[in-house]
Amino acid sequence: MSNPTDTAKGPASKERAALEEVVIRFVGDSGDGMQLTGSQFSGTSALLGNDIATFPNYPAEIRAPQGSVYGVSGFQVHIGQVEVATPGDEVDVLVAMNPAALKTNLSAVPPGKTIIVDTDGFTQKNLAKAGYETNPLEDGSLEKYTLIEAPITSLTRTAILDLGLDNKSMNRSKNMFALGMVFWMFNRPLDHTIGFLEKKFAKKPQVVEANVRALKAGYNYGETLEILPVYKVPPAKMEAGTYRIIMGNTALAWGLLAASEKSGLPLFLGSYPITPASDILHELSRHMHFGAKVFQAEDEIAGVGSALGAAFAGNLAVTTTSGPGLALKTETIGLAVMTELPLVVVDVQRGGPSTGLPTKTEQADLLQALYGRNGESPAIVLAATTPANCFDYAYIASKLALEHMTPVILLTDGYLANGSEPWRIKKVADMPDIKPHLAKAKGEENGAPYLPYQRDAETLARYWAVPGMSGFEHRIGGLEKENLTGNVSYDPQNHEYMCKIRAEKVARVARDVPELQLEGAQEGDLLVVGWGGTYGSLHMAVKGLHEQGESIGLAHFSYISPLPPNTAEVFARFKKIVVCELNLGQFVVYLRNELPQFEYLKFNKIQGLPFAVVELRDKFKSLLK
Amino acid sequence: MQEAPKYTFKDFASDQEVRWCPGCGDYVILRAVLKALPEIGRKREDIVFISGIGCSSRFPYYVNTYGMHGIHGRAPAIATGVKLANRDLSVWVITGDGDSLAIGGNHFIHALRRNVDLNILLFNNEIYGLTKGQFSPTSLLGQKTKSSPFGNIQPPFNPGELAIGAEARFFARVPDNLPKQMTEVFVEAERYKGTSLVEIMQNCVIFNDGAFDEYTDKKVREDHLIWLEHGKPMIFGKEHNKGLRLNGLQLEVVTLGENGITEDDLLVHDAHNPDPALHLMLVRMKMPLAVGIIRQVDYTPFDERLDEQIKALREQSKFKSVDELLFSGETYVVE
Numbered sequence: 001m002s003n004p005t006d007t008a009k010g011p012a013s014k015e016r017a018a019l020e021e022v023v024i025r026f027v028g029d030s031g032d033g034m035q036l037t038g039s040q041f042s043g044t045s046a047l048l049g050n051d052i053a054t055f056p057n058y059p060a061e062i063r064a065p066q067g068s069v070y071g072v073s074g075f076q077v078h079i080g081q082v083e084v085a086t087p088g089d090e091v092d093v094l095v096a097m098n099p100a101a102l103k104t105n106l107s108a109v110p111p112g113k114t115i116i117v118d119t120d121g122f123t124q125k126n127l128a129k130a131g132y133e134t135n136p137l138e139d140g141s142l143e144k145y146t147l148i149e150a151p152i153t154s155l156t157r158t159a160i161l162d163l164g165l166d167n168k169s170m171n172r173s174k175n176m177f178a179l180g181m182v183f184w185m186f187n188r189p190l191d192h193t194i195g196f197l198e199k200k201f202a203k204k205p206q207v208v209e210a211n212v213r214a215l216k217a218g219y220n221y222g223e224t225l226e227i228l229p230v231y232k233v234p235p236a237k238m239e240a241g242t243y244r245i246i247m248g249n250t251a252l253a254w255g256l257l258a259a260s261e262k263s264g265l266p267l268f269l270g271s272y273p274i275t276p277a278s279d280i281l282h283e284l285s286r287h288m289h290f291g292a293k294v295f296q297a298e299d300e301i302a303g304v305g306s307a308l309g310a311a312f313a314g315n316l317a318v319t320t321t322s323g324p325g326l327a328l329k330t331e332t333i334g335l336a337v338m339t340e341l342p343l344v345v346v347d348v349q350r351g352g353p354s355t356g357l358p359t360k361t362e363q364a365d366l367l368q369a370l371y372g373r374n375g376e377s378p379a380i381v382l383a384a385t386t387p388a389n390c391f392d393y394a395y396i397a398s399k400l401a402l403e404h405m406t407p408v409i410l411l412t413d414g415y416l417a418n419g420s421e422p423w424r425i426k427k428v429a430d431m432p433d434i435k436p437h438l439a440k441a442k443g444e445e446n447g448a449p450y451l452p453y454q455r456d457a458e459t460l461a462r463y464w465a466v467p468g469m470s471g472f473e474h475r476i477g478g479l480e481k482e483n484l485t486g487n488v489s490y491d492p493q494n495h496e497y498m499c500k501i502r503a504e505k506v507a508r509v510a511r512d513v514p515e516l517q518l519e520g521a522q523e524g525d526l527l528v529v530g531w532g533g534t535y536g537s538l539h540m541a542v543k544g545l546h547e548q549g550e551s552i553g554l555a556h557f558s559y560i561s562p563l564p565p566n567t568a569e570v571f572a573r574f575k576k577i578v579v580c581e582l583n584l585g586q587f588v589v590y591l592r593n594e595l596p597q598f599e600y601l602k603f604n605k606i607q608g609l610p611f612a613v614v615e616l617r618d619k620f621k622s623l624l625k
Numbered sequence: 626m627q628e629a630p631k632y633t634f635k636d637f638a639s640d641q642e643v644r645w646c647p648g649c650g651d652y653v654i655l656r657a658v659l660k661a662l663p664e665i666g667r668k669r670e671d672i673v674f675i676s677g678i679g680c681s682s683r684f685p686y687y688v689n690t691y692g693m694h695g696i697h698g699r700a701p702a703i704a705t706g707v708k709l710a711n712r713d714l715s716v717w718v719i720t721g722d723g724d725s726l727a728i729g730g731n732h733f734i735h736a737l738r739r740n741v742d743l744n745i746l747l748f749n750n751e752i753y754g755l756t757k758g759q760f761s762p763t764s765l766l767g768q769k770t771k772s773s774p775f776g777n778i779q780p781p782f783n784p785g786e787l788a789i790g791a792e793a794r795f796f797a798r799v800p801d802n803l804p805k806q807m808t809e810v811f812v813e814a815e816r817y818k819g820t821s822l823v824e825i826m827q828n829c830v831i832f833n834d835g836a837f838d839e840y841t842d843k844k845v846r847e848d849h850l851i852w853l854e855h856g857k858p859m860i861f862g863k864e865h866n867k868g869l870r871l872n873g874l875q876l877e878v879v880t881l882g883e884n885g886i887t888e889d890d891l892l893v894h895d896a897h898n899p900d901p902a903l904h905l906m907l908v909r910m911k912m913p914l915a916v917g918i919i920r921q922v923d924y925t926p927f928d929e930r931l932d933e934q935i936k937a938l939r940e941q942s943k944f945k946s947v948d949e950l951l952f953s954g955e956t957y958v959v960e
Contacts, residue, residue: 043955046957238959239959240959241959242952242956242957243958243959244954254947254951258947258951260947261947268706268710270702288934289938289939289941289942289944290944291935292935293709295709298702298732298735301699301702301731302699302701302702302705302731302735305695305696305703305705305706305732306703307706309675309702309706309708309709309710310709310710312673312693312706312707312710313673313707313710313714314710314711315710317706317710331696331699335695424959425951425952425956427948428948429948466711467671467673467691467707468670468711468714470669472670473669473670475639475685475693476693477685477692477694478678479694
């Protein structure tokens with residue numbers, strides 16, 4: 001918790017210290033409802049005007065054995081009256097429902113912080129399952145913390161005993177009791193969550209009653225508990241507007257819907273379920289009423305194959321996947337390069353190689369996206385940088401594909417996909433126009449026959465003629481194309497020309513790429529370079545040091561291929577450049593090739609976890625010495 | 626929809642030089658397709674040919690419609706996307722035994738299962754031609770090829786059996802030397818709403834010449850092939866005196882007039898029967914070999930189901946624009 005800035009009277013005449021920001025982590029068994037508890041806390045805090053970032057942490061197993069360390073599921077919420085750009089490095093309040101949850105999360109809690117435990121969960125059996133030889137609540141090992149021992153399960157049962165629910169159902173409400181306690185701690189009203197419960201369980205009034213009673217009981221219990229510290233987190237200064245809390249995968253799906261509406265082309269999604277990308281498929285499946293054709297294919301290859309077919313037939317075609325799926329789609333993306341059709345490929349990166357760490361985040365598909373195809377096979381590569389701007393980059397990916405007639409690979413990651421933050425909602429009318437590069441209908445052209453590989457002089461995009469357009473019948477395919485006619489050609493000179501022109505077409509997209517913006521110092525000692533989902537951590541680390549007077553700037557990339565046109569000019573303004581990535585240095589490999597005149601230092605992490613602001617700050621400090 | 630103009634064969638021939646080996650069965654099939662297209666009543670711009678990789682997959686270049694020469698095995702997936710994107714199109718898939726039964730097996734069976742309205746023409750020559758002579762998933766046991774010099778030890782698929790196992794509702798088989806009948810089957814396949822699979826016994830003159838001679842040679846074909854027609858008794862033979870009947874759970878060849886056998890004893894072909902039991906027996910039968918439309922069962926195509934679902938959702942939906950979705954649910958205002 002950051003420094004208290006002032007104090008105010010709490011409702012029970014306790015002094016409430018005002019905090020700039022706080023990080024709370026709810027952890028329990030994967031069936032304990034910790035995701036819901038966390039999202040209710042963040043939803044209520046959003047309504048109070050806090051800035052927010054959240055991140056869930058769940059096991060790859062759906063329901064691991066109860067009480068086991070690999071079945072622990074968590075949800076971290078970071079709220080603030082200051083800017084919040086990451087879910088937070090360190091936990092200020094840990095709510096642990098059992099020993100396994102405590103054991104696996106304790107390392108994130110610095111000494112002096114608060115730990116709330118459900119003492120009912122600390123049975124001999126559960127202690128043994130978690131691998132504790134002695135009970136940590138009794139052996140003094142938690143002395144450094146403010147330990148709040150609450151019999152959450154039994155208090156919950158007492159509160160709802162007369163409702164006549166069975167044991168299992170009664171225990172299910174204990175997460176609401178814990179939430180009530182934390183609501184009391186941070187002076188949050190209950191009405192938002194009560195409203196949520198009433199709606200969610202509208203058909204089960206008894207369940208509503210049990211949960212609401214548990215929530216209130218927890219809140220009142222907190223009030224009576226002298227030892228429980230209480231705080232307030234006043235509203236953050238945020239740009240005026242209408243907001244919602246949005247997750248990266250949802251934002252991405254909505255960006256595609258917006259692009260479809262704006263371009264006037266039906267959306268086609270060909271996809272195959274894969275963690276952590278499946279939520280995009282789920283979200284779009286719910287919105288087929290917009291005319292979106294959502295097709296769950298038999299495999300990754302058919303997902304992208306059907307999308308390419310839909311692109312040939314004139315839809316805004318998209319396929320969504322994660323690393324292993326991108327590997328399977330490789331050959332078809334090559335066909336999209338050769339046929340020069342608009343195709344959006346979304347890769348929600350996860351830990352690799354192979355099956356790797358399906359539920360963890362990583363940035364190690366960059367070189368696969370850039371180079372992972374046979375032949376000279378250029379494509380546009382973009383990366384979203386926050387959960388909310390997955391909306392923007394999904395939109396931009398669609399726009400660039402449709403206007404430049406090329407596949408676009410959009411990289412996000414597990415951290416962006418499942419993380420959430422406030423989003424100042426955009427209107428489709430305020431988004432830039434999308435002008436699909438369609439061949440002019442019959443009668444509009446100057447009488448010359450349609451040549452499938454004739455190009456726009458500026459962008460080099462070929463003209464898109466789709467089945468159903470009379471007089472434009474043509475054949476395309478994976479064999480090398482003769483310039484202009486698109487007929488099969490094995491001519492040596494033609495092949496070299498076509499390879500170069502496909503590369504030049506993608507290179508010219510740089511004309512539509514906004515200039516790289518620097519944060520912090522505009523020139524000086526150290527330039528921090530990042531791309532994609534690490535933005536929040538890098539931004540906070542650089543901002544902090546720059547405010548302390550350090551000569552440090554941040555250049556964060558969303559446009560990877562092609563790079564923003566002023567990249568070299570920006571790099572030249574700094575003495576040192578350090579490239580920070582959640583891999584072993586893939587963007588560096590690319591930059592050394594594209595801009596070899598600079599020397600690049602590396603800072604890499606490959607643990608399935610995002611950067612902690614503090615580890616970045618330490619690294620940058622050492623480089624600034 | 627406007628009516629299609631009166632086309633002839635020539636309207637569908639492209640300007641590209643056809644590059645199959647002289648004598649290849651593919652020429653006959655191309656001609657049969659070019660003859661079928663004017664019969665189907667579709668406008669040229671509404672017809673799409675999608676292929677995979679292999680000798681047969683060069684086919685789209687030779688037809689003056691929309692077309693895409695895809696990648697190995699993936700034609701059914703690409704074609705599914707084309708059809709779902711625009712249901713008004715007549716979508717054809719051109720594939721071979723290697724393309725659809727080996728590398729593309731998954732897409733092949735799932736297209737059939739879903740019953741997307743596609744016309745799949747499977748050129749089965751029981752060999753890999755374009756890669757110069759390796760055994761394919763339909764090559765015979767013991768067959769000597771470049772990659773099985775001591776005889777093929779991989780037992781083959783029977784394409785019709787595989788297809789019916791994958792829920793195919795339209796299956797036809799035709800030899801490549803009966804062009805007129807082939808054209809008729811193609812027209813029928815196009816009219817069928819759903820995935821129609823036509824297996825063409827296609828002779829590869831270079832790597833597997835004569836593979837189907839036992840059935841297709843003019844001298845024997847009337848006795849070794851039975852051309853099935855829905856509603857007609859199963860009669861074949863040069864003298865029209867042989868027929869099929871059911872003996873227990875086996876098909877049996879009988880001769881009319883022998884042992885008191887009359888036409889009434891013979892099976893009548895019912896292509897429309899949803900029960901695939903008899904169709905499977907016909908597909909597996911080695912002598913005579915069943916050709917013609919063996920199975921043709923009405924079943925809602927996948928593209929129609931998707932279209933109807935979207936239409937219904939559109940009517941029910943409370944969202945009339947994307948903005949309404951973006952601003953729906955839990956939002957809050959910062960002043």
